[in-house]
Amino acid sequence: MKLVDTERVKAGPGCDATTGRVVFEPAKALWWGGHGLGGLAALALFPSWGGLAAFLALTALTICAGHSVGMHRLLIHRSFTTPRWLERLLVWLGTLVGMAGPLGMIRAHDMRDWHQRQALCPPHPSHGAGFFKDGYWQLMCRYQLERPPRLEIEPQVAHDPFHRLVERSWMAQQLPLALALWLLGGWGWVLWGICLRVWVSLTLHWMVGHFCHRSGQQGWHIAGLPVQGYNLPGWSLVTFGENWHGNHHAFPHSARLGVEKGQLDPGFWFIRILETLGLASEVKLPASQAPREGLMRRAAAE
Template sequence: MTSAGRPTDSFSQDHRPVLRATGRVVPLPDTSATDGRIVLAPAKAAWLAAHGLGGLAAILFFPQWSALAVFVLLTGGTICAGHSVGMHRLLIHRSFRAPRPVEYLLVWLGVLVGMAGPFGMVRAHDMRDWHQRQAVCPPHPSHDAGFWRDAWWQLCCEFRLTHPPRLNYGPELENSGFYRIVERSWMAQQLIVAVPLYLLGGWAFVLWGVCLRVFVSLVGHWAVGHYAHRRGEQIWPAPQMSVQGYNLKGLGLITFGENWHANHHAFPDSARLGLGPGQFDPGFVFVRLLERLGLARDIKLPEDEALAMTPPSPAPSAVAMQRSG
């Protein structure tokens, strides 16, 4: 995996450990969690660069308070209601249930964050989760690289396994025509927002409300993931995982609760991520609001002992400790 203790771009392991199945991810007889290579993903890199340039143009040429307000409102709405609640807690973990139109709206808002479509988000999340629960986790899914290298890997590249496991998306995704359409056109979904923004405020609103918003969302999501797997507070270590999660204090408001990652590792199917005093979780506040409006039900909480992650068999030989750098 490493040379002189430093991560490299290719990984192999001659003596393969027993691999664990994790929900939708099932290893095949020839599957290896480490044999693979990090490669440039041109479309992914171009998507980031295009929005970064558009965002820079927004700041340099259209410094308007109204455009800034559009950026703040759309960024907060898409990340909170869309990514944190719709994509992460609802679609991926099914930590609560919602009427199908509400689910579709929340997930669509999550698509507007600009990371991937619904299938792509499930794949990215579940593959990282699967890697982190194996006895050995490569540097890419574990964020075990320096700041700039991990940024390059996560934002512009992808980790391609030579013999990947099978990913079962499940009937709720596979049988949904809506999700299939959105998956095929997830980049183009930005046009649904861009057109009315242009009509309301011209290119200023488009560059602030689409380009800068997407760029900040992508980089912010990576940064939270990078640090939440390296350092911070940890109350419930997960000995069954080779990569630990950590709580990042003081970021509850701007991450909408996604900063409480140690809690999430301990109770992955809980709709509530902020569990202790002072652990503000705006995403869960939004879920409770949906419940009061009759739009959310069957909300799962850590108090349900069945949510606690149970050690799979065999247990990993070692647990990754808090890392520096």
């Protein structure tokens, strides 16, 4: 079976996209579970409006400006450009979501994308398992191929000293924020603003990925691929536009994910604000790129 290369992932001789296994990762499981326990402690032992406000504000900031805009649309897809200092700030905010460092995020995203572009895709990268099994796989395990492809991250990212530093210490990046929260509101704010926030962010990210690859509303279809992207109408303000995953499969390098009329996309609003301030340029839209091979129009999204 001929394998398809992507911009960063290259299938060398002997590469196999389907022969692999799901491997339990104790550190990953402890990271997710430990933050979950801390989140329960926040709710049970330190209920407060201040803690709730810290949780909501930091969750919105790190997911919107950090994960959706900084990590996903900027670092991974290069759908717009910013000054280097701002890129680093946005990527750092994305690291605070608690998934991985910048290079780890590229690796996880691009390997999953590479798998989903093949004629056959295993159930782990396709989110093909049932709800609870997929949750266990994604939140506590990794998929290990016997003969994996090469991941070639561009030198300006792979060799960036800031990205390399954050990559080596991505878990510890929570500590400066935890100290600030402790000074402002004690241990209760730490549990609300770190533990509960990280657990909710990780769990929500998995759930969006799970449902957006299963079924749902679809404005476009990619012919010949077993894994499709679907939209989740009604989840725009919670996911900051990442719910329009069917659109993203159709136009992966577009900075705008909510491309249909009425599709709210707070992440794109933030990019437009940066552009107005002169801090973002070369903003890509669906019309900025050639149509993806096999792209077929379906009914317009509601």
